[in-house]
Amino acid sequence: MENDEKLINIRNNKEYHCPVEATLDVIGGKWKPLILWQLKEVEVIRYNKLQQNLHGVSPRMLTKQLRELEEDGLVNRKMYPEIPPKVEYSLTEFGKTVAPILEALCDWGSEYLGRQCTLGQEK
Template sequence: MAKGKTTYDCGLDAAVDVVGGKWKPLILWALHANGTTRFGELRRQIVRVSEKVLIQQLRELEADGIVHREVYPEVPPRVEYSLTPLGEALNTALVPLGVWGDRFMTEILAIKEARREEAA
């Protein structure tokens, strides 16, 4: 839950609080597609995210009960991430959003490009 947030106005408010941000949906998608994943693997799969931001987003998802973090007592330590049942349910809810994005990606990109050209 976001800092200072104690109530929600609706279910969408709660969901956006948990999954809000550029990288969290991509983290969820990667963990769903690949199952239990080591940090380095996850970092390679989400190529544009910085290590610092990935760590921060994973910690937030873990705190919200969406991601499970398993640390193995080895040298060097091995850390693996997986979705909790709550995380799996959230990922399932994101599927229609991904379908919408696939369907309209070309239009979205064209609109953004036109806005960039107007601003230049």
């Protein structure tokens, strides 16, 4: 690429060649957009509930993705010192900034691939 300026992720100093690539490094992956979407919809959710809503992601994968999102500052993890344990996940303020991406993903999926479906806002 002739015009190949550098793009630096200010949060971890990684280098990219274009902003799209940088974004994908943070919210790419099979489950992350789904997790973020879920958190955006329900605001606060517990681990087991989240797992159910992602129709059966394994605990191994879910934990891994959540940890990475936490590290990247998109997700809050709040644990209550109770028994049995209680842990709540939610978006950070920074995490909320990805909303436009999630909405674009949702809109396109609804409009071009099938028919609308409303997400489970239980209770």
